Amino acid sequence: MEPPTFRDRRGLFFESYNHKTLEAVLGRSVGFVQDNHSVSHEGVLRGLHFQTGKHAQAKLVRVVRGEVLDVVVDLRRDSNTYRNVFRTILSESNRKMLFIPKGMAHGFLSLKDDSVFLYKCDEYYNKDAESGIIYNDPDLKIDWGFPENKIILSDKDMKLPKLKDLSI
Incomplete structure:
Protein backbone atom coordinates (compact mmCIF):
# COMPACT_ATOMS: atom_id res chain seq x y z
CA MET A 1 0.00 0.00 0.00
CA LEU A 22 -6.90 -0.64 5.67
CA GLU A 23 -10.26 -2.35 6.17
CA ALA A 24 -11.28 -1.44 2.62
CA VAL A 25 -7.99 -2.73 1.16
CA LEU A 26 -8.07 -6.01 3.14
CA GLY A 27 -11.80 -6.54 3.04
CA ARG A 28 -11.83 -7.09 6.80
CA SER A 29 -11.00 -5.34 10.03
CA VAL A 30 -7.74 -5.81 11.95
CA GLY A 31 -7.56 -4.85 15.61
CA PHE A 32 -3.99 -3.81 16.30
CA VAL A 33 -2.92 -4.04 19.96
CA GLN A 34 0.82 -3.35 19.93
CA ASP A 35 3.21 -1.02 18.07
CA ASN A 36 6.92 -1.85 17.77
CA HIS A 37 9.79 0.40 16.74
CA SER A 38 13.32 -0.68 15.82
CA VAL A 39 16.42 1.19 14.69
CA SER A 40 19.04 -0.78 12.75
CA HIS A 41 22.48 -0.11 11.33
CA GLU A 42 23.23 -0.96 7.70
CA GLY A 43 23.59 -4.73 7.31
CA VAL A 44 21.48 -5.68 10.33
CA LEU A 45 19.16 -8.56 9.48
CA ARG A 46 16.26 -9.20 11.85
CA GLY A 47 14.39 -12.43 11.23
CA LEU A 48 12.90 -14.55 9.94
CA HIS A 49 10.48 -14.45 12.90
CA PHE A 50 6.92 -15.52 13.64
CA GLN A 51 4.62 -16.32 16.55
CA THR A 52 2.92 -19.73 16.70
CA GLY A 53 -0.57 -20.96 17.52
CA LYS A 54 -3.10 -18.61 19.03
CA HIS A 55 -0.35 -15.99 19.40
CA ALA A 56 0.27 -15.73 15.64
CA GLN A 57 0.48 -12.08 14.60
CA ALA A 58 -0.67 -10.11 11.59
CA LYS A 59 1.49 -7.03 11.08
CA LEU A 60 1.41 -3.72 9.24
CA VAL A 61 5.01 -2.63 8.64
CA ARG A 62 6.70 0.50 7.30
CA VAL A 63 9.96 2.43 7.35
CA VAL A 64 10.04 6.05 8.49
CA ARG A 65 13.78 6.61 8.04
CA GLY A 66 16.26 4.77 5.85
CA GLU A 67 15.56 1.72 3.73
CA VAL A 68 15.10 -2.02 4.26
CA LEU A 69 14.63 -5.14 2.20
CA ASP A 70 11.51 -6.69 3.68
CA VAL A 71 11.03 -10.46 3.29
CA VAL A 72 7.94 -12.58 4.00
CA VAL A 73 7.67 -16.38 3.76
CA ASP A 74 4.24 -18.03 3.62
CA LEU A 75 4.09 -20.81 6.24
CA ARG A 76 0.37 -21.59 5.83
CA ARG A 77 0.33 -25.24 4.69
CA ASP A 78 -3.14 -24.90 3.13
CA SER A 79 -2.12 -21.85 1.07
CA ASN A 80 -1.44 -22.00 -2.66
CA THR A 81 1.60 -19.79 -1.94
CA TYR A 82 3.00 -22.06 0.80
CA ARG A 83 6.78 -21.59 1.13
CA ASN A 84 6.76 -18.74 -1.39
CA VAL A 85 9.05 -15.82 -0.62
CA PHE A 86 7.92 -12.22 -1.12
CA ARG A 87 10.51 -9.41 -1.15
CA THR A 88 10.06 -5.67 -1.36
CA ILE A 89 11.90 -2.47 -0.53
CA LEU A 90 10.35 -0.28 2.15
CA SER A 91 11.83 3.16 2.60
CA GLU A 92 11.22 6.64 3.87
CA SER A 93 11.07 7.86 0.27
CA ASN A 94 8.56 5.34 -1.13
CA ARG A 95 6.41 5.37 2.08
CA LYS A 96 5.10 1.88 1.23
CA MET A 97 3.34 -0.12 3.92
CA LEU A 98 3.09 -3.89 3.87
CA PHE A 99 0.39 -5.97 5.53
CA ILE A 100 1.65 -9.38 6.66
CA PRO A 101 -1.11 -11.89 7.50
CA LYS A 102 -0.91 -14.41 10.33
CA GLY A 103 1.02 -17.52 9.37
CA MET A 104 3.97 -15.77 7.76
CA ALA A 105 7.62 -15.64 8.73
CA HIS A 106 8.98 -12.11 8.48
CA GLY A 107 12.38 -10.50 8.40
CA PHE A 108 14.11 -7.41 7.12
CA LEU A 109 17.62 -6.28 6.23
CA SER A 110 18.58 -2.68 6.87
CA LEU A 111 20.12 -1.18 3.73
CA LYS A 112 21.04 2.15 5.35
CA ASP A 113 22.40 3.19 8.71
CA ASP A 114 19.85 4.02 11.38
CA SER A 115 16.84 2.70 9.46
CA VAL A 116 13.71 3.14 11.56
CA PHE A 117 11.20 0.31 11.14
CA LEU A 118 7.69 0.52 12.65
CA TYR A 119 5.11 -2.22 12.86
CA LYS A 120 1.68 -2.74 14.28
CA CYS A 121 0.68 -6.21 15.57
CA ASP A 122 -2.79 -7.62 16.09
CA GLU A 123 -1.65 -9.91 18.95
CA TYR A 124 0.65 -9.28 21.88
CA GLU A 130 8.20 -17.10 19.33
CA SER A 131 9.84 -19.04 16.54
CA GLY A 132 11.82 -18.44 13.41
CA ILE A 133 13.72 -19.73 10.42
CA ILE A 134 17.40 -19.13 9.67
CA TYR A 135 17.80 -16.30 7.16
CA ASN A 136 19.93 -18.39 4.77
CA ASP A 137 17.75 -21.52 4.71
CA PRO A 138 18.99 -23.48 1.67
CA ASP A 139 15.48 -24.61 0.71
CA LEU A 140 14.08 -21.06 0.65
CA LYS A 141 17.02 -19.61 -1.33
CA ILE A 142 16.27 -16.03 -0.26
CA LEU A 160 17.33 -20.28 14.23
CA PRO A 161 16.48 -23.64 12.62
CA LYS A 162 15.89 -24.48 8.98
CA LEU A 163 12.26 -24.63 7.83
CA LYS A 164 12.48 -28.41 7.31
CA ASP A 165 13.43 -28.84 10.97
CA LEU A 166 10.34 -27.05 12.29
CA SER A 167 7.10 -28.75 13.22
CA ILE A 168 4.58 -26.07 12.34
Missing part, protein backbone atom coordinates in the same frame (compact mmCIF):
# COMPACT_ATOMS: atom_id res chain seq x y z
CA GLU A 2 1.20 3.46 -0.85
CA PRO A 3 -0.69 6.25 0.92
CA PRO A 4 -1.70 9.35 -1.03
CA THR A 5 0.90 12.03 -0.34
CA PHE A 6 0.22 15.75 -0.36
CA ARG A 7 3.18 18.04 -1.09
CA ASP A 8 3.53 21.76 -1.01
CA ARG A 9 6.21 24.34 -0.26
CA ARG A 10 6.24 23.30 3.43
CA GLY A 11 7.00 19.61 2.76
CA LEU A 12 4.58 16.71 2.67
CA PHE A 13 1.70 15.11 4.54
CA PHE A 14 0.18 11.62 4.43
CA GLU A 15 -1.90 9.40 6.67
CA SER A 16 0.39 6.70 7.99
CA TYR A 17 -2.56 4.68 9.31
CA ASN A 18 -6.28 4.83 8.71
CA HIS A 19 -8.41 1.96 10.00
CA LYS A 20 -11.15 2.44 7.38
CA THR A 21 -8.67 2.52 4.50
CA TYR A 125 4.17 -10.68 21.82
CA ASN A 126 4.44 -13.99 23.67
CA LYS A 127 7.94 -15.29 24.38
CA ASP A 128 6.74 -18.91 24.61
CA ALA A 129 5.21 -18.67 21.10
CA ASP A 143 18.33 -13.48 -2.16
CA TRP A 144 19.05 -10.77 0.38
CA GLY A 145 21.03 -8.80 -2.22
CA PHE A 146 23.70 -7.97 0.32
CA PRO A 147 27.20 -9.40 0.95
CA GLU A 148 26.71 -12.27 3.41
CA ASN A 149 29.97 -11.47 5.22
CA LYS A 150 28.57 -8.01 6.05
CA ILE A 151 25.23 -9.23 7.48
CA ILE A 152 24.88 -8.56 11.21
CA LEU A 153 22.70 -11.01 13.17
CA SER A 154 21.72 -11.32 16.81
CA ASP A 155 22.97 -14.38 18.66
CA LYS A 156 19.39 -15.65 18.76
CA ASP A 157 18.87 -15.24 15.00
CA MET A 158 22.14 -17.08 14.24
CA LYS A 159 20.72 -20.15 15.99
Whole structure:
Protein backbone atom coordinates (compact mmCIF):
# COMPACT_ATOMS: atom_id res chain seq x y z
CA MET A 1 0.00 0.00 0.00
CA GLU A 2 1.20 3.46 -0.85
CA PRO A 3 -0.69 6.25 0.92
CA PRO A 4 -1.70 9.35 -1.03
CA THR A 5 0.90 12.03 -0.34
CA PHE A 6 0.22 15.75 -0.36
CA ARG A 7 3.18 18.04 -1.09
CA ASP A 8 3.53 21.76 -1.01
CA ARG A 9 6.21 24.34 -0.26
CA ARG A 10 6.24 23.30 3.43
CA GLY A 11 7.00 19.61 2.76
CA LEU A 12 4.58 16.71 2.67
CA PHE A 13 1.70 15.11 4.54
CA PHE A 14 0.18 11.62 4.43
CA GLU A 15 -1.90 9.40 6.67
CA SER A 16 0.39 6.70 7.99
CA TYR A 17 -2.56 4.68 9.31
CA ASN A 18 -6.28 4.83 8.71
CA HIS A 19 -8.41 1.96 10.00
CA LYS A 20 -11.15 2.44 7.38
CA THR A 21 -8.67 2.52 4.50
CA LEU A 22 -6.90 -0.64 5.67
CA GLU A 23 -10.26 -2.35 6.17
CA ALA A 24 -11.28 -1.44 2.62
CA VAL A 25 -7.99 -2.73 1.16
CA LEU A 26 -8.07 -6.01 3.14
CA GLY A 27 -11.80 -6.54 3.04
CA ARG A 28 -11.83 -7.09 6.80
CA SER A 29 -11.00 -5.34 10.03
CA VAL A 30 -7.74 -5.81 11.95
CA GLY A 31 -7.56 -4.85 15.61
CA PHE A 32 -3.99 -3.81 16.30
CA VAL A 33 -2.92 -4.04 19.96
CA GLN A 34 0.82 -3.35 19.93
CA ASP A 35 3.21 -1.02 18.07
CA ASN A 36 6.92 -1.85 17.77
CA HIS A 37 9.79 0.40 16.74
CA SER A 38 13.32 -0.68 15.82
CA VAL A 39 16.42 1.19 14.69
CA SER A 40 19.04 -0.78 12.75
CA HIS A 41 22.48 -0.11 11.33
CA GLU A 42 23.23 -0.96 7.70
CA GLY A 43 23.59 -4.73 7.31
CA VAL A 44 21.48 -5.68 10.33
CA LEU A 45 19.16 -8.56 9.48
CA ARG A 46 16.26 -9.20 11.85
CA GLY A 47 14.39 -12.43 11.23
CA LEU A 48 12.90 -14.55 9.94
CA HIS A 49 10.48 -14.45 12.90
CA PHE A 50 6.92 -15.52 13.64
CA GLN A 51 4.62 -16.32 16.55
CA THR A 52 2.92 -19.73 16.70
CA GLY A 53 -0.57 -20.96 17.52
CA LYS A 54 -3.10 -18.61 19.03
CA HIS A 55 -0.35 -15.99 19.40
CA ALA A 56 0.27 -15.73 15.64
CA GLN A 57 0.48 -12.08 14.60
CA ALA A 58 -0.67 -10.11 11.59
CA LYS A 59 1.49 -7.03 11.08
CA LEU A 60 1.41 -3.72 9.24
CA VAL A 61 5.01 -2.63 8.64
CA ARG A 62 6.70 0.50 7.30
CA VAL A 63 9.96 2.43 7.35
CA VAL A 64 10.04 6.05 8.49
CA ARG A 65 13.78 6.61 8.04
CA GLY A 66 16.26 4.77 5.85
CA GLU A 67 15.56 1.72 3.73
CA VAL A 68 15.10 -2.02 4.26
CA LEU A 69 14.63 -5.14 2.20
CA ASP A 70 11.51 -6.69 3.68
CA VAL A 71 11.03 -10.46 3.29
CA VAL A 72 7.94 -12.58 4.00
CA VAL A 73 7.67 -16.38 3.76
CA ASP A 74 4.24 -18.03 3.62
CA LEU A 75 4.09 -20.81 6.24
CA ARG A 76 0.37 -21.59 5.83
CA ARG A 77 0.33 -25.24 4.69
CA ASP A 78 -3.14 -24.90 3.13
CA SER A 79 -2.12 -21.85 1.07
CA ASN A 80 -1.44 -22.00 -2.66
CA THR A 81 1.60 -19.79 -1.94
CA TYR A 82 3.00 -22.06 0.80
CA ARG A 83 6.78 -21.59 1.13
CA ASN A 84 6.76 -18.74 -1.39
CA VAL A 85 9.05 -15.82 -0.62
CA PHE A 86 7.92 -12.22 -1.12
CA ARG A 87 10.51 -9.41 -1.15
CA THR A 88 10.06 -5.67 -1.36
CA ILE A 89 11.90 -2.47 -0.53
CA LEU A 90 10.35 -0.28 2.15
CA SER A 91 11.83 3.16 2.60
CA GLU A 92 11.22 6.64 3.87
CA SER A 93 11.07 7.86 0.27
CA ASN A 94 8.56 5.34 -1.13
CA ARG A 95 6.41 5.37 2.08
CA LYS A 96 5.10 1.88 1.23
CA MET A 97 3.34 -0.12 3.92
CA LEU A 98 3.09 -3.89 3.87
CA PHE A 99 0.39 -5.97 5.53
CA ILE A 100 1.65 -9.38 6.66
CA PRO A 101 -1.11 -11.89 7.50
CA LYS A 102 -0.91 -14.41 10.33
CA GLY A 103 1.02 -17.52 9.37
CA MET A 104 3.97 -15.77 7.76
CA ALA A 105 7.62 -15.64 8.73
CA HIS A 106 8.98 -12.11 8.48
CA GLY A 107 12.38 -10.50 8.40
CA PHE A 108 14.11 -7.41 7.12
CA LEU A 109 17.62 -6.28 6.23
CA SER A 110 18.58 -2.68 6.87
CA LEU A 111 20.12 -1.18 3.73
CA LYS A 112 21.04 2.15 5.35
CA ASP A 113 22.40 3.19 8.71
CA ASP A 114 19.85 4.02 11.38
CA SER A 115 16.84 2.70 9.46
CA VAL A 116 13.71 3.14 11.56
CA PHE A 117 11.20 0.31 11.14
CA LEU A 118 7.69 0.52 12.65
CA TYR A 119 5.11 -2.22 12.86
CA LYS A 120 1.68 -2.74 14.28
CA CYS A 121 0.68 -6.21 15.57
CA ASP A 122 -2.79 -7.62 16.09
CA GLU A 123 -1.65 -9.91 18.95
CA TYR A 124 0.65 -9.28 21.88
CA TYR A 125 4.17 -10.68 21.82
CA ASN A 126 4.44 -13.99 23.67
CA LYS A 127 7.94 -15.29 24.38
CA ASP A 128 6.74 -18.91 24.61
CA ALA A 129 5.21 -18.67 21.10
CA GLU A 130 8.20 -17.10 19.33
CA SER A 131 9.84 -19.04 16.54
CA GLY A 132 11.82 -18.44 13.41
CA ILE A 133 13.72 -19.73 10.42
CA ILE A 134 17.40 -19.13 9.67
CA TYR A 135 17.80 -16.30 7.16
CA ASN A 136 19.93 -18.39 4.77
CA ASP A 137 17.75 -21.52 4.71
CA PRO A 138 18.99 -23.48 1.67
CA ASP A 139 15.48 -24.61 0.71
CA LEU A 140 14.08 -21.06 0.65
CA LYS A 141 17.02 -19.61 -1.33
CA ILE A 142 16.27 -16.03 -0.26
CA ASP A 143 18.33 -13.48 -2.16
CA TRP A 144 19.05 -10.77 0.38
CA GLY A 145 21.03 -8.80 -2.22
CA PHE A 146 23.70 -7.97 0.32
CA PRO A 147 27.20 -9.40 0.95
CA GLU A 148 26.71 -12.27 3.41
CA ASN A 149 29.97 -11.47 5.22
CA LYS A 150 28.57 -8.01 6.05
CA ILE A 151 25.23 -9.23 7.48
CA ILE A 152 24.88 -8.56 11.21
CA LEU A 153 22.70 -11.01 13.17
CA SER A 154 21.72 -11.32 16.81
CA ASP A 155 22.97 -14.38 18.66
CA LYS A 156 19.39 -15.65 18.76
CA ASP A 157 18.87 -15.24 15.00
CA MET A 158 22.14 -17.08 14.24
CA LYS A 159 20.72 -20.15 15.99
CA LEU A 160 17.33 -20.28 14.23
CA PRO A 161 16.48 -23.64 12.62
CA LYS A 162 15.89 -24.48 8.98
CA LEU A 163 12.26 -24.63 7.83
CA LYS A 164 12.48 -28.41 7.31
CA ASP A 165 13.43 -28.84 10.97
CA LEU A 166 10.34 -27.05 12.29
CA SER A 167 7.10 -28.75 13.22
CA ILE A 168 4.58 -26.07 12.34
